[in-house]
Amino acid sequence: DARVTQTPRDKVTEMGQEVTMRCQPILGHNTVFWYRQTMMQGLELLAYFRNRAPLDDSGMPKDRFSAEMPDATLATLKIQPSEPRDSAVYFCASGFGAVGFFGQGTRLTVV
Amino acid sequence: EDKVVQSPLSLVVHEGDTVTLNCSYEVTNFRSLLWYKQEKKAPTFLFMLTSSGIEKKSGRLSSILDKKELFSILNITATQTGDSAVYLCAVDTNAGKSTFGDGTTLTVKP
Numbered sequence: 001d002a003r004v005t006q007t008p009r010d011k012v013t014e015m016g017q018e019v020t021m022r023c024q025p026i027l028g029h030n031t032v033f034w035y036r037q038t039m040m041q042g043l044e045l046l047a048y049f050r051n052r053a054p055l056d057d058s059g060m061p062k063d064r065f066s067a068e069m070p071d072a073t074l075a076t077l078k079i080q081p082s083e084p085r086d087s088a089v090y091f092c093a094s095g096f097g098a099v100g101f102f103g104q105g106t107r108l109t110v111v
Numbered sequence: 112e113d114k115v116v117q118s119p120l121s122l123v124v125h126e127g128d129t130v131t132l133n134c135s136y137e138v139t140n141f142r143s144l145l146w147y148k149q150e151k152k153a154p155t156f157l158f159m160l161t162s163s164g165i166e167k168k169s170g171r172l173s174s175i176l177d178k179k180e181l182f183s184i185l186n187i188t189a190t191q192t193g194d195s196a197v198y199l200c201a202v203d204t205n206a207g208k209s210t211f212g213d214g215t216t217l218t219v220k221p
Contacts, residue, residue, distance in 0.1 A: 031207055043154075043199065043211040050207050091153060098143050098203035102153035 002026045006092050006103035013110055018080040021106045023092030024073055032075045033099050034067055035091040043091070049075065050097075082110045113138040115202050117212035125220050128190050132215045134200030135182040144176055144183050147199040149214070154199055157185070190219045 005024040013019055025032045033048040047057035047067040057067055064083070069075045079086055089105040114137045124130055134144065143161045147154035158167045160176035160183060167174050171190075176183045187194055197214040204210075 033209065035211075042213045045208065045210065048207060048209075055207055097207055098145060098159065099201060099209040101156060102147075104153050 002101075004092055004094050004101050004103035006090075006106050008106055009104065010107045011109070013082055013108070015083055015110055016081040017110075018078065019082050019086075019108060019110075021077045021090050021092075021108070023075040023077075023094075023103055025075060025092070025094030026101060027073070029094035029096060029100065031095050031097055031099070032069060033091075033093045033095075034075070034077050035093065036088045037091060037105075038088045046077070046090075079108075082108075084110045086110050113202065113204065113208065113210045115200055115210050115212035117198075117200050117215050119215060120213065121216040121218070123218045123220065124190055126191055128219075129186065129188045130190060130217060132185040132187075132198050132200075132217070133182060134185070134212055136200075136202045137181065138202050138204050138210065140205035141178065141202060142205050143203045145201045145203065145209070146174055146183070146185050147201065149197045149199055150195075157198075187217075190217075192219050192221055195219045 007022045031050045034046040036044045046059045049069045052069045066078045087110050089107050091105045093099045093102045116135050118133045145159050146157040158174045163178040171188045174185045199214045201209045201211045
């Protein structure tokens with residue numbers, strides 16, 4: 001049963017700490033997306049990759065967020081330094097071109 | 112800027128009712144429209160629509176796209192309490208960017 005796998009599922013960290021979230025997309029999918037979801041903003045696109053190349057990361061605060069895809073089986077989203085306003089659920093999704101299947105998300109709480 | 116608007120924002124019905132959820136969009140280089148259902152956790156995929164006028168159906172759920180008027184509807188017939196969820200619409204473009212609407216929260220009462 002192919003699925004998108006995200007780790008960790010939950011993360012509580014102190015303000016100023018570095019946070020790294022990981023995503024294993026479904027094998028063979030050529031597009032990977034990072035979304036952030038909050039009650040206030042809904043699902044916001046942060047960045048996406050096609051064939052591992054970053055296509056658009058205009059949704060990310062560049063000074064503190066970075067997204068990479070070091071190989072076809074791993075995508076990472078890093079926040080350094082983290083701030084309380086970064087508290088949200090971060091979803092990774094993968095598909096063929098369009099967003100298709102979501103991971104279960106990483107619930108990040110920055111205190 | 113790409114825009115996806117869903118209506119209504121929320122809806123409360125009773126079991127057995129039929130509901131229609133709306134999604135309108137304004138995007139550059141439209142490629143497809145997708146519907147998702149989100150309960151407690153991650154959105155789960157329902158439909159992908161690329162052509163106007165062709166209905167996609169899965170059980171009690173169906174959806175259709177109108178590319179001339181730039182909207183889609185999602186119909187749910189004979190609703191059940193298990194249909195209670197947030198229904199999300201997303202539009203995908205040729206650039207590969209997928210933009211989501213704010214969702215419609217559906218509550219089905221017994």
